[in-house]
Amino acid sequence: MIIGIPKEVKVRENRVACTPAGIRYLSDAGHTVLVQSEAGEGSGFSDAAFRKSGAEILDDPAEVWLADMVVKVKEPVEAEYGFLRNGQVLFAFLHLAANPKLACCLVEKGVSAVAYETVYTNGRLPLLAPMSEIAGKMSVMAGGVYLANHFGGNGMLLGGVPGVLPGKVTILGGGTAGMNAAIIAKGMGARVTVLDLNQERMRYLSNVLGAQVQTIFSTGQHIIEELKDTDLLVGAVLIPGATAPKLLDRDMLRSMKKGSVFVDISIDQGGCSITSKPTSHENPVFVEEGVLHYCVTNMPGAYARTSTEALTGNTLPYVRAIADTGVEEAVRSVSGLRGGLNVHKNRITNKAVSASLGIEYGGSSLDMDD
Numbered sequence: 001m002i003i004g005i006p007k008e009v010k011v012r013e014n015r016v017a018c019t020p021a022g023i024r025y026l027s028d029a030g031h032t033v034l035v036q037s038e039a040g041e042g043s044g045f046s047d048a049a050f051r052k053s054g055a056e057i058l059d060d061p062a063e064v065w066l067a068d069m070v071v072k073v074k075e076p077v078e079a080e081y082g083f084l085r086n087g088q089v090l091f092a093f094l095h096l097a098a099n100p101k102l103a104c105c106l107v108e109k110g111v112s113a114v115a116y117e118t119v120y121t122n123g124r125l126p127l128l129a130p131m132s133e134i135a136g137k138m139s140v141m142a143g144g145v146y147l148a149n150h151f152g153g154n155g156m157l158l159g160g161v162p163g164v165l166p167g168k169v170t171i172l173g174g175g176t177a178g179m180n181a182a183i184i185a186k187g188m189g190a191r192v193t194v195l196d197l198n199q200e201r202m203r204y205l206s207n208v209l210g211a212q213v214q215t216i217f218s219t220g221q222h223i224i225e226e227l228k229d230t231d232l233l234v235g236a237v238l239i240p241g242a243t244a245p246k247l248l249d250r251d252m253l254r255s256m257k258k259g260s261v262f263v264d265i266s267i268d269q270g271g272c273s274i275t276s277k278p279t280s281h282e283n284p285v286f287v288e289e290g291v292l293h294y295c296v297t298n299m300p301g302a303y304a305r306t307s308t309e310a311l312t313g314n315t316l317p318y319v320r321a322i323a324d325t326g327v328e329e330a331v332r333s334v335s336g337l338r339g340g341l342n343v344h345k346n347r348i349t350n351k352a353v354s355a356s357l358g359i360e361y362g363g364s365s366l367d368m369d370d
């Protein structure tokens with residue numbers, strides 16, 4: 001198969017969808033890999049390194065997008081919609097529940113779109129997890145910086161100092177991102193509370209993270225009680241494939257201390273507050289109800305070397321399977337890929353995505369029911 005790796009065009013997105021080692025793995029298996037020139041620069045991989053691994057380097061993105069399968073990091077932006085075409089396989093983060101325009105475009109053009117974030121196997125999301133680990137860790141690092149007075153924050157140092165109470169970090173959702181946020185917050189010496197709906201998950205967090213991290217069942221009332229003395233709030237909830245549940249309204253945010261910070265990691269699925277709206281690394285924060293909102297949709301793009309290695313190490317077996325057998329056979333034979341297939345033959349083929357978008361589910365008619 002011919003595989004295309006375009007340069008990412010989303011604002012300050014430095015990741016690339018494959019490392020030179022990954023290119024070698026695919027080209028040794030007999031596949032042709034086209035890489036757009038400078039695609040790896042932001043992650044520290046030169047064109048020469050890709051070429052040495054067997055890639056063909058092309059200047060024109062249009063030529064790269066002519067490949068049978070295009071492997072990307074982030075969803076295509078509007079400037080790339082013209083490259084989408086019938087029968088092409090697209091493998092990338094897509095977050096279609098929060099992006100109806102792209103979803104309709106993929107359906108209309110007949111693209112077979114496989115979303116990293118809904119590849120689901122053994123109760124896990126193996127391609128989302130490495131990025132959630134990074135975003136979770138970053139959320140406390142970034143949130144701690146914006147608590148500084150000169151950014152408009154309330155001036156609380158999360159770790160405190162002897163004789164002064166540390167700051168309080170409240171985390172909504174104790175999955176992969178939430179747990180990694182809790183690890184960093186705990187390491188800094190902050191007081192940490194995690195709210196989740198899953199009792200088993202909270203038992204696990206308690207056992208692993210110990211008494212410095214409190215867990216509380218997630219209800220509206222419990223969230224309101226925790227917000228009063230919270231300095232840093234992290235949104236890390238997920239219902240796979242679906243729009244993020246809205247757990248915060250304006251009254252709740254107004255009840256928080258002025259200058260507290262809210263990092264909404266779940267913004268890529270629409271965000272968990274009615275005040276959340278996507279931002280970029282160029283202009284990451286805005287203020288609503290006295291609370292600084294950090295809503296960057298591609299947080300791991302800021303630490304591209306780590307993120308690229310973590311992502312491609314996980315995506316590569318799936319890329320190889322699709323390239324070896326084609327998308328339909330790969331979806332039938334590789335555990336997890338069925339959940340990843342969001343659009344195929346002009347239909348939405350993931351039930352949660354179809355329910356969130358209000359577009360008819362078309363998986364059954366393809367003999368590929370969940």
Ligand SMILES: NC(=O)c1ccc[n+]([C@@H]2O[C@H](COP(=O)([O-])OP(=O)(O)OC[C@H]3O[C@@H](n4cnc5c(N)ncnc54)[C@H](O)[C@@H]3O)[C@@H](O)[C@H]2O)c1
Pocket residue numbers: 117125128129131132133135172173174175176177178195196197198201218236237238239244245247264265266267268269296297298299300
């Ligand atoms: N902004 C970014 O750059 C970025 C990067 C990576 C991941 N993400 C996003 O972060 C979010 C979290 O991802 P994850 O991998 O940690 O997911 P996960 O499935 O591992 O964890 C989600 C957790 O949310 C919990 N949850 C669901 N509804 C809840 C509710 N009402 N109250 C409290 N908890 C609730 C679930 O029980 C689960 O434990 C996703 O939306 C993901 O796409 C964003």
